[in-house]
Amino acid sequence: MLNTRINPTFDQHFEPDFKKRQAGHIINLGSIAGREPYAGGSIYTATKHAVHAFTASLMRELVNTPIRVTEVQPGIKSSLLNSHGLP
Secondary structure, X not given: OXXXXXXXXXXXXXXXXXXXXXXXXXXEEOOHHHOOOOOOOHHHHHHHHHHHHHHHHHHHHOOOOOEEEEEEOOOOOOOOOOOOOOO
């Protein structure tokens, strides 16, 4: 089972402060795997897809504010985590 409940830290701490200051930049670390799944990476790709969806939704919620939202999506890097899933 995956814990799909995101900690409400952002809503409780950052967003009100950013709105009060009328400034801020939220940067989330995603992955290309959130858009291009690979064999053997089901949990990783699912969580990175969630980061992508969360970031996209948050960006739309804050579009009329001076708060910027960015997702960084690094590409594939061979590592022990994905060595079995890459061709």
